Amino acid sequence: MKDIREDIAWAQINKDVLKSLENPRKLYWVILFIAIAMVGVAVGCEVYQYNVGLGVGNFDNPHMWGLYIATFIFWIGMSHSGTLLSAILHLMHADWRKPIYRFAEAMTTFSLMTAGLFVAVHLGRIWQIYFALPYPNMRQVWPNFQSPLLWDAMAIFTYLSSSILFLYIGMIPDLAICRDNMHSGWRRKLYTALALGWEGTDRQWRNFRMTYLTIACFLIPLAVSVHSIVASDFGMSQQPGWHITSFPPYFVAGALYSGCAAIITLFIILRYVFKFEEYMTMPILKKIVRLTFAISMVWTYLVWVEYATAWFGHNPHDQHLLLEKATGTYAPFWWMMNFCASVVPLILVFKRFQTNIPVLFAVSLLLNLGMWLERWMIVAPTFADGYYPWTWDHNQWPSLVQWGIVFGSFGWFTMLFMIFCKIFPSVSMYEVKEMVYHRSLATKKLQATGELAAAGKGAH
């Protein structure tokens, strides 16, 4: 399998990546058009819901969250892959992450932006979103600082703003390259402003390295805390199916899992659309696939821990809910979730599928379908099978309005992501240069050692 060439000219790296900002394949425009159309559907549904009320989404009591909060959790989860690839693997000095971490970071940012929309949408009275802002004692709101929902607001705001800064800071050297190479026009002005006068001086690089490392160190515990807090929204309630100790690690593993699956999907798309075959190589894809498989098994273990806790805990409500999930109204989706998220990844064990692009594309979509269903199966069945008997005949089926908004959120994410990749370099040029430089140095050292050994003049 061909990896990135160590002897590739640095000027060629600039040229290839900068070309992606100007001449993508036609498929780019098709994807962008479809994404915008999907956003149009969501906007139409939201306007209708805004005018008529949440009833058109088929919401009732006790089903107040429906697909919106399930999808909110899905998008928050999706954001964790960027942190995994850029921060965790950065600290582990995994150099293979370098060509792909930029788009994973962008994915983090846009996933969080998409998740944020659902906070507003699920309110119904969207014009009262400012009531969610926790400034105390005004308007007699009395925010409850003990509520995980308020922690959510703080955690997600911190994560979103930190992720944007992390993405931006890491991009400054590349923005300077764009500034130096782009023709005049709005793009050049944009890059000039955003590059902040970066010239790659030793002082700038020294401080840059320390800053990037520090933010990476902050982002890892932050990402874990964000999804732990989202898990607390459920775990700290008394509802059957939610009051489970293992929920935070289960949510974090699920987040990393769906994020990794999405990275595979986007890797394949970007590789083709922007002609990045030289940089987004098969060995890198293979490593992501193996990482995804490992995380899928961790997630599978945790989901079985959840089932076992419910079943062997001998709490009749939890047991009943588990049985309902497996045999009741939501059973097809629950089984599909288990199949997609626990059985389908087993395909990734086979070496020949680890680099088979059509298979991986389909598998990555199925994995994310499974992870989205998982979030829905956390939210809806508990509402339909709570402690109060009057909730038991409330098996909610989301209306087309809900489906339309959820569908459109995927378009919204894709649209933002694709626009980003067209305006900003989605492969980090300076990091790819570093990667090939260090690899070529290592190869030279190995060759020298080999030559010395052959001549009987070892280092010892």
Next chain:
Amino acid sequence: MSKRHLLALFTDFDAAEKVVTELRNLGIKGFNAEKDMIVKSPIEHPEVEEFLGDRPVRVQWFTLFGAVGMGALMFLLISASQGNFFAQMKGGKPIVPFPPNFVLTYELFILGGVYITVLGFLICAGLPARRSPLYSAKVSEDQIGILVQADESASGTLKSIFTKHRALEIQEEAGK
């Protein structure tokens, strides 16, 4: 005496290292290697630091101040606002509940840490910056630049050193 700026471009780090070492060791009159020399490179290269000598990074002090300061400040603010909740019935629960406040403090500790680190980066790296007197786009591509500032009397010596080490290009501009 008026100062001159010189920018020499080299193909690799080895050549740049030799030049830097020579400039530091020669002790040229009208040129201070510690203050008047900047190395520009297309990638972050730890060896540049080695041959330039120990130059401090102070971003981490901003980080420490931002994280601890923001965390402590927000804990106090949240606790103070909860102190105003006397108007509410608390049912025997603490007015200032520590465990949830620690969760929020944790988030704001990170928020402050990240924000102030970025501020520290901008200050320590001197960004946003105006273009330096001499600049070549080749530096962001594949060449290593050494920008020096020296008295006019020293510029000849500097140029000869650059030429000796096969500089690809030497740019010169009179300083202020």
